[in-house]
Amino acid sequence: MLKDIHPKLPMRDNGVTRWFYLNQLGFNVFGNADFDSYLMMEKDQIQIHFFEFRVLDPKESYRQVNIRTDNIEAFYNSLLEKGTPIHPNEPLETKAWEQKEFSILDPDHNLLTFGQAI
Template identity: 35%
Template sequence: MKKAIEFYQNKLGFTITHQEGNPIEMAIIERDGASIFLVENDDRNLAEGTSLRIEVEGVEELYAEFQAKGEDIVHPKGKLETKPWGSKEFSVLDLAGVCIAFYEFVELD
């Protein structure tokens, strides 16, 4: 959990708003109105089969923020692109293998 919290704070810019346990077993992290509950779980297969989508305003700016950190935060197959269903998005994998897509709907031509 400690490493997961550090990833979300240092890499993705979330702030921890609540935690339980010593050592931590559950934490709530937030950024720009989005809340994620992190829960201790030893089943990596469960995490690797999980994905979530977070709608944002300014997806291009967020993408640039992550790229500017000079690290491999964005998944190699999750670069910023406009999808056929009308969202511009990119993906990140957290340390447990959870896929997080940050997206914003755009007008299609």
């Protein structure tokens, strides 16, 4: 019965979040982009929604999203070409649970882990 999920993550600044997801990750704005306190971004078959949380302390973040892909190498290389910072403790590597994964932190320290089954 369940068929889709759209995580909702906090953001301190709509413009900063929008720029990062557009320019560093290759997402597009979804829906109405005229809300300062809410933002919807999409890429391929996924959406991530953001709500304004101006007093957010990014150093106290435990938010994580796992995103699956069918071409992790190409996506990883496209991020490197754009200069997108890869999490220093989570470079592209094969994990014991038979996933090839890497992670990044967005401007609000939401951890995005991208993975592909091997």
